[in-house]
Amino acid sequence: MNWNEVGKSKDVDSVRLAAERLDPNERDARGRTPLMLCITNRMPAEGIRLLLEKGADLEAEDKLGDTALKKAVKFKQTETVKLLLEFGAKLDSPHGILGTAWNAARLDETMADLLLNTKGAVRLTLDKQEREIVDGILCLESAGKSRVPARILNCWEMCDDEHESSTNGTAKDIEGCKRKDLRVY
Structure with a gap:
């Protein structure tokens, strides 16, 4: 019995037996843990839970720099992502944002959410x-009327001709605004 075979079996009883006999944090030649092997082989969530309850290391990285959470995101394992988060998996990566599970999820809104x-x-x-605000920015940008820094938009301040300001502008409000009148905070 070894973790590679157990992971491929997709059998929860095999995971239960292996978790009693084998190290739940053992590594294969590629640096993958039993948790990672089970995730990549699409083990049912119950099998993943057994490993987590046995103390599987959530933040271990394989030779590719992937954690269990990042692998679960890559393999679109929704229930496993929820379980890993429930057990305290972290999103931060010593490799920066490009090394995070969020970066792997950014093209899949459901997974990112x-x-x-x-x-x-x-x-x-x-x-x-x-969406209206972003559409307005994109419209202005494509028309060459504005250059807006790529930052998270918390609020808009719009100024009219008399320099009176109003907040929470919409795309419709942005249309007549000049670059100097648009501030992003």
Whole structure:
């Protein structure tokens, strides 16, 4: 019995037996832990939970720099992502944002939204007002009327001709605004 065979079996009883006999933090030649092997072989969530309850290291990295959370995101294992977060998996990476599970999830809004409650996550799904603001910025940018720094927008301040300001402008409000009138905080 070895973890590679157990992971490929997708059998929860095999995981239960192996977790009693084998080290849940053992590494293979590629640096993968039993947790990572089970994730990449699409082990049912119950098998993943057994490993987590046996103390599987959530933050261990394989030779590619992937953690269990990053692998779960890459393999689109929604229930496993939820379990890993429940057990305290972290989003931060010593390799910067490009090494995070969030970076792996950024092209999949559903997966990225699962990570929202973790430190360092960025919300990708916009509400109607935020989408209007972003659409307005993109419209101005494509027309060459404005250069807006690529930062998270917390609030808008719009100025009219008399330099009176109003907050929370929408795309419609932005249309007549000149570059000097647009401030991003």
